[in-house]
Amino acid sequence: MSGFSPFSPQGSTATRLRALGEQAAARVYRARPRRRNRLTGRAALLALVVCTLVVALAYPMRQWVSQQSEIAEQQRRAEEARAAVEELRDLKARWQDDAYAERQLRERLHYVRPGETGYIVPRGADGAGEEAGQDDDGDELPWYRKLWSDVDRADSGG
DSSP states (O other), X not given: OOSOOTTSSSSOHHHHHHHHHHHHHHHHXXXXXXXXXXXXXXXXXXXXXXXXXXXXXXXXHHHHHHHHHHHHHHHHHXXXXXXXXXXXXXHHHHHXXXXXXXXXXXXXXXXXXXXXXXXXXXXXXXXXXXXXXXXXXXXXXXXXXXXXXXXXXXXXXX
């Protein structure tokens, strides 16, 4: 204030009281530093916007992560399918070779060339193991032995 003292005879009582209040307020606010509110309006708005964005993006992000894992799974399956196709191509190429096809026919189906005599020696006298499609040594039975054992089993009602 500009040279005005509340104790001077000039001025009214209301003016003096107002000046005293202003001086007291100045002392109080000068003595104690003014505390700022920690949460301003701008900070509250920013927090609200951030929370809204997090909530709005949570579901799409979950979907995106799920789709990424599904894409990885599909890529793994495609790679397995490519490997299977490559294996089948190799098998097809082997079967195109006449020597391989003949060897497989002789081993699996017991084919013989004209003029040859084929012999099949039974492995067990009692025929044990034929019911399960295997002989006594655990080897696979030829297809025709499996067929006859199935026919015999069906004929006996078992």
